[in-house]
Amino acid sequence: xxxxxxxxxxxxxxxxxxxxxxxxxxxxxxxxxxxxxxxxxxxxxxxxxxxxxxxxxxxxxxxxxxxxxxxxxxxxxxxxxxxxxxxxxxxxxxxxxxxxxxxxxxxxxxxxxxxxxxxxxxxxxxxxxxxxxxxxxxxxxxxxxxxxxxxxxxxxxxxxxxxxxxxxxxxxxxxxxxxxxxxxxxxxxxxxxxxxxxxxxxxxxxxxxxxxxxx
Amino acid sequence: xxxxxxxxxxxxxxxxxxxxxxxxxxxxxxxxxxxxxxxxxxxxxxxxxxxxxxxxxxxxxxxxxxxxxxxxxxxxxxxxxxxxxxxxxxxxxxxxxxxxxxxxxxxxxxxxxxxxxxxxxxxxxxxxxxxxxxxxxxxxxxxxxxxxxxxxxxxxxxxxxxxxxxxxxxxxxxxxxxxxxxxxxxxxxxxxxxxxxxxxxxxxxxxxxxxxxxxxxxxxxxxxxxxxxxxxxxxxxxxxxxxxxxxxxxxxxxxx
Numbered sequence: 004x005x006x007x008x009x010x011x012x013x014x015x016x017x018x019x020x021x022x023x024x025x026x027x028x029x030x031x032x033x034x035x036x037x038x039x040x041x042x043x044x045x046x047x048x049x050x051x052x053x054x055x056x057x058x059x060x061x062x063x064x065x066x067x068x069x070x071x072x073x074x075x076x077x078x079x080x081x082x083x084x085x086x087x088x089x090x091x092x093x094x095x096x097x098x099x100x101x102x103x104x105x106x107x108x109x110x111x112x113x114x115x116x117x118x119x120x121x122x123x124x125x126x127x128x129x130x131x132x133x134x135x136x137x138x139x140x141x142x143x144x145x146x147x148x149x150x151x152x153x154x155x156x157x158x159x160x161x162x163x164x165x166x167x168x169x170x171x172x173x174x175x176x177x178x179x180x181x182x183x184x185x186x187x188x189x190x191x192x193x194x195x196x197x198x199x200x201x202x203x204x205x206x207x208x209x210x211x212x213x214x215x216x217x218x
Numbered sequence: 219x220x221x222x223x224x225x226x227x228x229x230x231x232x233x234x235x236x237x238x239x240x241x242x243x244x245x246x247x248x249x250x251x252x253x254x255x256x257x258x259x260x261x262x263x264x265x266x267x268x269x270x271x272x273x274x275x276x277x278x279x280x281x282x283x284x285x286x287x288x289x290x291x292x293x294x295x296x297x298x299x300x301x302x303x304x305x306x307x308x309x310x311x312x313x314x315x316x317x318x319x320x321x322x323x324x325x326x327x328x329x330x331x332x333x334x335x336x337x338x339x340x341x342x343x344x345x346x347x348x349x350x351x352x353x354x355x356x357x358x359x360x361x362x363x364x365x366x367x368x369x370x371x372x373x374x375x376x377x378x379x380x381x382x383x384x385x386x387x388x389x390x391x392x393x394x395x396x397x398x399x400x401x402x403x404x405x406x407x408x409x410x411x412x413x414x415x416x417x418x419x420x421x422x423x424x425x426x427x428x429x430x431x432x433x434x435x436x437x438x439x440x441x442x443x444x445x446x447x448x449x450x451x452x453x454x455x456x457x458x459x460x461x462x463x464x465x466x467x468x469x470x471x472x473x474x
Contacts, residue, residue, distance in 0.1 A: 006318070029368070032368075032371075032372040033371075034368050034371060047372065048372045048373060049368070049372040051368075051369055053365070055363060055365055055366050055369060057366075057383075057384065057462040058464040058465075059386070059387050059389075059462070059465075061390075068370075068373070068383065069373040071379070071383055072374065072375030072379055072380070072383065073373065073374060073375075074379065075389055091469055100464055120372070120373045120374075122372075126372070132299035144384065179397050184319065
């Protein structure tokens, strides 16, 4: 398995369950040491599959958790996180606890929390897998928009091929156990992309063929 | 208000039971000296109110301070155990063992050792309350999602900061749950400690009343002790809802 991402690039890794996608992210984030080979990143922050927001904390405090983790004082962390909530369409929900937020909002808070960690690389682990199809579709548009105005190096792990093609600059297709990169697709398409764009559909089919799925 | 109305059913049960009790004793089913009728207990509650109150404050102090000591101690021990597997192996079996101590016997030894004052009661109450609080607190600490701890690692959070922001708050409901369980046993513990040797408190008053065959007053002390335990439990529940409302709010959308 070899994976490289240029600064500012969005690389999607798609593959069936159990091919080691999450392990890959944990390696990138330094949560695991590789058995063999090397991983070099300028530092990566994780966005987990489930939102994992703190149920007792407000949206604002959840968003500023990464700042607090670095030792920033509470008021200062809130002050830094506040304008972002507005940019993420969460104004008016600063004091809402996660239980009062919709699934899409929780995912946005979770993403903001990871973004504010200030790491050059964002490791997204199936960030929208737990959302319903409609919300997921909205979130794709939203994330594409955020990444245009706030470019980061992103490694996006997903089993949603469409998500990968719509969001990424490059799609790496992995095989089931043992997980290996079996194909790499360049997505040289302008943003914003629609799932129904002809080029997107074509790339999606190529990805499916690489996965060995007959359609 | 709705909650009050919902309480009418158990209230009705109590009224019916008291009625049966009253009729049973009045009809000569039991010697009033052994089983005083409810109206006699009610009368004792009123007539001896200042005596009951002054002894109640003694027991209440023992119970409240004892639970406080137990909660603080349990929190400290739980955190220590949480951080150190070695400590867990060394201390946890002893904690389980502490539950096997026969409190009435032990209370007697403590009184011999420490005298008739507050100290032996505090120790007994703390010992019986300690274990449930430790168990629930440890459960709360262990229930923290390991993925959340990993997430904090990718945010470069030092171990202690992760504890402060993530693990400690999620353990708080456990502390309160433990304290709620501890309330009932702590009142029993306080009474045993007073029976082992004291000159005040509701347990002491109970013993005195029984010795003097003042059974209505003896029953009145039991009644007050029970009501006190229920009241403490309710207060803790209320405090939990006010201070830790998130522990009660079920997530709205992510139903499994």
